[in-house]
Amino acid sequence: MMRTGADWGERCADWLRRVRETRPLVHNITNWVVTNIAANALLAVGASPVMAYARREVADMARISAALALNMGTLDEPTVEAMLLAGRAAAEAGVPIVFDPVGVGATPYRTETARRILDTLPLAVLRGNAGEMGVLLGAGGAVKGVDSAGAASGLPDALANYARRAGCVTVATGAEDWVSDGTHTLKLANGHPLLAAITGSGCMLTAVIGGFVGAAGRHPSREAVLEATVAAITVYNVAAELAAERAQGPGSFQAALFDALYAVTPEQVAERARMEEVSE
């Protein structure tokens, strides 16, 4: 039986406490658009970011990290090879891997690369926007550049099926967010439309998921990964709600988002968390 309602809010709060106590080191191989803001999101929420891309060091860095976050937003061959090297080292060491297939479906190269990573690395979490996840999982949906251009109605089932088959947690974000570990599928309802007005809001979330999953230790159980992922999304989205109260547009919202990730309390998270389990 899965925890629901108020209980989930408390679990999210506990995971936030755990991140701030343990300050997990998250190795990011991410895109050039978000390197700065992904690092800042991790620092603000209480984790410790490191960005390292060189093939000569990524395996070493992944091994000493608590989580590895891969993001193909501005992929090229050296970076893809670095992702695979880091991913294999992480897998051997039991370091959980989070993957964000940015813009999959926009070009053949992105689709091939996403497939290659899915086929090669044992992911803990696969996170994309609704368009990307629909395209990647064959459920329909559309991608415009790197933005979602439409979700498919069958997306929750596709997320659950892939999670079960691949043994990972799947996430599709959008106006509402879906998370599944194949057994439990949740719909999360926090967040704010201004997130869509700043670039890399999904990529920052991927990094933050790395921070929370990294707080679960090496070789985390699937249930721990599910909980940590739900907590990361909820903390991030509650922070976005708090930030939006102070923002006058996307520029002040981005600054306020870092302030809120830094200041948000476990109690606020527990109180504001909104989610429901839709299948079991």
Place this chain on the structure above:
Amino acid sequence: MMRTGADWGERCADWLRRVRETRPLVHNITNWVVTNIAANALLAVGASPVMAYARREVADMARISAALALNMGTLDEPTVEAMLLAGRAAAEAGVPIVFDPVGVGATPYRTETARRILDTLPLAVLRGNAGEMGVLLGAGGAVKGVDSAGAASGLPDALANYARRAGCVTVATGAEDWVSDGTHTLKLANGHPLLAAITGSGCMLTAVIGGFVGAAGRHPSREAVLEATVAAITVYNVAAELAAERAQGPGSFQAALFDALYAVTPEQVAERARMEEVSE
């Protein structure tokens, strides 16, 4: 006959409406300093940014985009090759190309690369600061690193001559901005000195020009490109004026600039637009 005065203000407002309605996808191959802020400027004004650099995908991405914005701020060989591949694909598909020759004249490599792009790709818009455009068009002027260090008095004529010869629209920005399509040359007078206090304010403008020219459709007429370019500069500079009213320095100005690009109304643009045609 060219529209002038109040009429130009209305045209700028119309172009802003068109960008927000059509959300043109702009493929940027830009420098590492501004990837984040160029994407955010496009999102804020209502367009849709994508950053893609890999030789294996840039032609695919350029073909599905509404405009291609090239910027050589941190050029290297793979990126220059990617620009040429993307540019050829864009040209074949009628996708307008905007080029920003950042720092041309500062090193031989930058000068050669700018020449190579000018000689290879049919540009819709060539935009630089006054120093860069003076150097590039042989009108004098100077460059210090990537900043303008002086404009030449003959710059407006040089802009018009090159625009006529190359069949494009030329732009030189600074305390005042010059735009020419070879027939019509305009002096634009909106903007704020704080733009010079943040890095990449010119590069963001280049991206925004991509968004507006992208709203003109494939194979746009030279007149449409001229109008879209004038509108992009005016909207950007009016937003800068609004942002400066709230700013306490360059850091708060940058955040406020995104807020203003997001919030500025077509009516504000029409009312505040200041420009004059100086030759016909």
Place this chain on the structure above:
Amino acid sequence: MMRTGADWGERCADWLRRVRETRPLVHNITNWVVTNIAANALLAVGASPVMAYARREVADMARISAALALNMGTLDEPTVEAMLLAGRAAAEAGVPIVFDPVGVGATPYRTETARRILDTLPLAVLRGNAGEMGVLLGAGGAVKGVDSAGAASGLPDALANYARRAGCVTVATGAEDWVSDGTHTLKLANGHPLLAAITGSGCMLTAVIGGFVGAAGRHPSREAVLEATVAAITVYNVAAELAAERAQGPGSFQAALFDALYAVTPEQVAERARMEEVSE
């Protein structure tokens, strides 16, 4: 005899005036996380940044610059080669070089690269956080990813010894900052804890040190480099104190930091400077 107390505050103020009058061009080869904010920090304080990475142009760019700032935060082979090419050209031209060995000790590749740069280039300033400098100088200390994880008690001596041996100025930053030229060792006490909550605060300081050392002219004396470095750190940290008064967290702090670097007056610097010489 070394200046102390109030006199040092006045010297810091003078160096700030000199930076703003001469606007030194600082060539940065830095990491992907901080390109934007390092450029903005330099612009805000009154210097002129240029970012150039390509092997084909870095020597040309370094030669025309007032200082060269190298930072290995996201090193890879082409970038390391570019650093060496730029560094040799700078050294020949008497352009002072500042080096930031980000994350040294975290992976063998970083340690080897830092050694290679130390062995190849005549540095004016070597700056790291306390953990990095301890590891690099064999004084103990620890590094977690790219963050300091502990300083060694023997650090001030190690800084002085290396400065003397290598003929440079050494800096270890943290809750308090240490600067030594081998003869004079100072403890600097300005700054604010929020600096540790934003990514790249150390990297921005490295760039700003480049701006101040660049104001000392070609072939600067060791005493000039020491003074310029102390001034850069003090100006940066006083700006951080001013920014923190307005900030509500790390996001608003970062924006306020640029505002404060732009607005801080020499008089404020002279008044707020706190430092003491601990050996002579």
